[in-house]
Amino acid sequence: MLPYHKNWLRRFPSFASLARASENDVLHAWQGLGYYTRARNLHATAKLVANRHGGCFPRALGEIQKLPGIGKYTAHAIGTFVFNQSVPIVEANVSRVLSRVFNSRTPIDSTDGRNALWNYAARLVPRKSSAQYNSALLDLGALICLPRNPKCGICPVKNFCSAKDPESLPIRRPRPETKRLIERHAWNVRQNRILLQPADHRWRGMWILPQLNGRKKGNDEIYNGSFPFTNHQITLQVFRMKSRKIYNRRARWFSRRELESIPIPSPHRRAIEQLLANA
Numbered sequence: 001m002l003p004y005h006k007n008w009l010r011r012f013p014s015f016a017s018l019a020r021a022s023e024n025d026v027l028h029a030w031q032g033l034g035y036y037t038r039a040r041n042l043h044a045t046a047k048l049v050a051n052r053h054g055g056c057f058p059r060a061l062g063e064i065q066k067l068p069g070i071g072k073y074t075a076h077a078i079g080t081f082v083f084n085q086s087v088p089i090v091e092a093n094v095s096r097v098l099s100r101v102f103n104s105r106t107p108i109d110s111t112d113g114r115n116a117l118w119n120y121a122a123r124l125v126p127r128k129s130s131a132q133y134n135s136a137l138l139d140l141g142a143l144i145c146l147p148r149n150p151k152c153g154i155c156p157v158k159n160f161c162s163a164k165d166p167e168s169l170p171i172r173r174p175r176p177e178t179k180r181l182i183e184r185h186a187w188n189v190r191q192n193r194i195l196l197q198p199a200d201h202r203w204r205g206m207w208i209l210p211q212l213n214g215r216k217k218g219n220d221e222i223y224n225g226s227f228p229f230t231n232h233q234i235t236l237q238v239f240r241m242k243s244r245k246i247y248n249r250r251a252r253w254f255s256r257r258e259l260e261s262i263p264i265p266s267p268h269r270r271a272i273e274q275l276l277a278n279a
Contacts, residue, residue: 004033009075010012015055015085017045023205027263034266036203041069059083070119077134086130088121090114093136093141099170100145103162106172179232185209185268186223186241187275192274193253202229209238209271224274227267236267238275 011029013017018026023043030039045067047132048234049057057078058064064075079085090098095108098120106113126133144151152158163169186209188195223238254262259272 004030009061012046014050015046015057020044024263028206028261030264031206031263036265037207038069042203044068045070055173057082059085061085061087080130080134084129084131086125086127088118088125089134089137090117090121091138092122093138093139093145096140096170097145098149098165099162100150101157101161102142104162104169105171105174106125109172113171176231180235181232182235184212184214184237184238184239186212186269187238188241189279190253193255194259195251196254196264197248197251203265206265207252207254208265208268210241210248212241213240222278223271225267227272234267236271237273 011025011044012021021043023040026039026043027204030036033039047053048067048155057080058067061075061127062079064070067200070078073089073091076087076089077091079087080089082194092212095117097118098104099108102116104113104116106115106116108114140155144155145166148167151242152161152166154160163248186195188210194209199206199208220239221237222240223236225236227234227236256276264272
């Protein structure tokens with residue numbers, strides 16, 4: 001994360017600079033991280049902070065949670081770590097610690113389980129130095145109260161832990177079965193320029209190889225890769241196609257140099273780089 005963080009702050013050192021940036025620049029800086037909705041929300045939040053809050057980030061939790069993409073955990077994390085407010089935080093590491101300390105048998109990914117964890121966290125957070133406390137709680141889960149082989153022998157809160165079988169906690173509901181999808185796209189190069197189209201839905205605002213409809217047969221497949229996306233495992237197939245067979249009015253031709261300055265999702269950029277190297 002550190003290279004991304006440094007590059008992001010170099011390009012967008014303030015809310016005002018991020019608010020002025022184009023969506024193309026924002027997505028280009030974010031590419032490779034996935035979860036592109038977060039980049040769009042961060043961009044929208046910067047505009048609201050710059051235009052509605054006079055460039056100053058709001059301090060009240062209620063106002064923070066009104067900003068795009070900011071839920072309870074993020075709002076509380078900002079409250080405690082930025083403004084040193086006495087508020088609890090609950091994320092993966094904290095959930096594991098609290099589930100074991102209180103021996104909670106309710107699935108943490110259920111409504112009742114999440115509510116219970118927030119109630120436990122609120123009971124424990126101190127009135128002062130909440131940032132140090134919450135940071136320590138995060139580190140306790142990350143370094144000591146591990147998912148497997150927890151280091152109970154050196155745990156500083158072992159005398160308060162109620163878990164009889166720590167590795168069995170926290171409890172989660174069964175995960176949905178991984179769905180496998182195949183996505184087919186076209187490869188077309190003309191005069192050293194590559195044909196791309198704007199993406200919809202998942203990668204909205206970015207450029208991808210043109211989509212193909214239906215199954216393709218024969219030996220024209222020139223790339224095959226896979227990548228995970230939420231509970232899906234997606235196979236990306238690329239076929240050599242002539243541009244006249246690709247019907248998309250929004251498709252554009254890009255030079256190799258232009259590819260460096262436009263946002264392209266990592267699975268498609270890997271495919272493009274490999275195909276260019278093979279060519």
